[in-house]
Amino acid sequence: MHRRQFLTALGAFGASGLARAVEYGAPLLAQAAQETRTPDVIFVPTPNDVVSKMLEMAAVTARDVVYDLGCGDGRIVIMAAQRYGARGVGIDIDPDRIREANENAARARVTGKVKFIQGDLFQADISEATVVTLYLLTELNLKLRPKLMHDLNPGTRVVSHAFAMGDWKPERTEFVNGASVYLWRIPPRKA
Numbered sequence: 001m002h003r004r005q006f007l008t009a010l011g012a013f014g015a016s017g018l019a020r021a022v023e024y025g026a027p028l029l030a031q032a033a034q035e036t037r038t039p040d041v042i043f044v045p046t047p048n049d050v051v052s053k054m055l056e057m058a059a060v061t062a063r064d065v066v067y068d069l070g071c072g073d074g075r076i077v078i079m080a081a082q083r084y085g086a087r088g089v090g091i092d093i094d095p096d097r098i099r100e101a102n103e104n105a106a107r108a109r110v111t112g113k114v115k116f117i118q119g120d121l122f123q124a125d126i127s128e129a130t131v132v133t134l135y136l137l138t139e140l141n142l143k144l145r146p147k148l149m150h151d152l153n154p155g156t157r158v159v160s161h162a163f164a165m166g167d168w169k170p171e172r173t174e175f176v177n178g179a180s181v182y183l184w185r186i187p188p189r190k191a
């Protein structure tokens, strides 16, 4: 594993990072060979009870369009579609993740509700989202923050698993089995 990827993995796994980063090292090497650009953070799925809490905190309904930026296996938008009837879009830079997410959506019978796009989340058109979900890293959240503020409509809910947004204080913070979940709302535009 390259040094930068290793450090990124450590960051993603937090304090208990070393063992889990090594455990995930082999798949990371295999996947890096196929990618157009190295992911900013490796794939680690959000546990389903945490996904559940994220959607509950965002108060997702059938009227929502949920975007998961760095969607992995698609579980967040799939649960949003299955449980709440929401429309969902997942964006991931890794084509293997997009393939997996499409297979999972077919298995869950929500292909009419969800769409998965391979691409860089920092370049994506996210303007139609009413809910954005994240499980990235604090430094990536901070890099993404100006785009969220610029592209999203006021009132759009942003939910992050594990990682905060610097001095943008969350409206609500919850804890599920040791994992923190943060909720923000895009503020009204300044006149």
Ligand SMILES: C[S@@+](CC[C@H](N)C(=O)[O-])C[C@H]1O[C@@H](n2cnc3c(N)ncnc32)[C@H](O)[C@@H]1O
Residues within 6 Å of the ligand: 012, 038, 039, 040, 041, 042, 043, 044, 045, 046, 068, 069, 070, 071, 072, 073, 074, 075, 076, 091, 092, 093, 094, 097, 119, 120, 121, 122, 134, 135, 136, 161
């Ligand atoms: C920690 S996983 C989270 C997966 C999913 N959101 C979840 O919570 O279960 C981060 C995902 O972000 C993807 N990723 C990393 N950098 C990206 C980028 N610049 N654009 C799009 N996806 C990216 C990785 O491929 C990985 O699947």
